[in-house]
Amino acid sequence: MTGMVEKGIIIRHEKMGPDIWRMVISLPLTAKKAKPGQFIHVKINDNSRxxxxxxxIAGTAPGKGLVEILYRVVGSGTQLMSEMKEGDTIDCLGPLGTSFTIPEEGEILGVGGGVGIAPILFTARRAKPGQMTVVIGGRNKDEVFWKDLFPKTLKQLIVTTDDGSYGIKGFTVSVLPDVMKQGTVRQVAVCGPGIMMKKTAEIAGEYGVPCEVSLERRMGCGTGTCMACVCDRKAGGHYKVCSDGPVFDAAEVVL
Incomplete structure (x- = not known):
């Protein structure tokens, strides 16, 4: 999917946690078409970038034409992005990429860590009431502010922290066997650190449940041309994460 260039007005821009920002943008065309797991390619308002x-994409409000994103400041580009103000115009290309599967019936287990929680949040907002259980984790209480963004329609929200300052002490993957052994999960969606996705996929495989992973890579063009974001296929060769993904069947990619 090549997406489309759409310039939108920043409606809301606020700091949510350590180096993490939430931005709501008026992008009517993108809001109408976007699916959970897809992304937008944002142009920084600086000619040197x-x-x-x-x-x-963390969520949309198609009726209002709004797209919500959550991002972490990790370099000079996202630092400049964090300095943008409400009312500024931002240039976006999207929606891009593949999306998570939301089955008509059966429970979805969403697993997320870090800013990888964003596509899990979007999936939860699109799932049917009571259809989705979500497990999210962070290093401490300050990193799990995400819990307040999830809809009340979840079947269950489980929060873990490395230091035990909120929720269950430990890593997200430590609670997955207890969820999976209930036998109600029909689809797993995961995004976050590589080791977390790898372990989640292994646990899902042990229970014979399909697992989809959303991969994060540095991208150039975002449309499959520059080959900067490839990942390895288990069958040999490569996938382009921006156009073949970012959502893949975990059984098809090397994690």
Missing amino acids: LLRRPIS
Whole structure:
């Protein structure tokens, strides 16, 4: 999917946690078409920044024409992005990429860590009431502010922290066997650190449940041309994360 260039007005821009920002943009065309797992490619308003930044979509309000993103400041580009003000115009290319599967019936287990929680949040907002259980984790209480963004329609929200300052002490993957052994999960969606996705996919495989992973890579064009964001296929060769993904069947990619 090549997406479309759409310039939108920043409606809301606020700091949510350590180096993490939430931005709501008026992008009517993107809001209408976007699906959970897809992303937008954002152009920084600085002529010295030639490449766009890929940012996962955290949610949309199609009726209002709004797109919500959450991003972490990790370099000079996203630092400039964090300095943008409400009312500024931002240039976006999207929606891009593949999306998570939301089955008509059966429970979805969403697993997320860090800013990888954004596409899991979007999936939860699109799932049916009571259809989705979500497990999210962070290093401490300050990093799990995400819990307040999830809809009340979840079947269950489980929060873990490395230091035990909120929720269950430990890593997200430590609670997955207890969820999976209930036998109600029909689809797993995961996004976050590589080791977390790898372990989640392994656990899902042990229970014979399909697992989809959303991969994060540095991107250039975002449309499959520059080959900067490839990942390895288990069958040999490569996938382009921006156009073949970012959502893949975990059984098809090397994690």
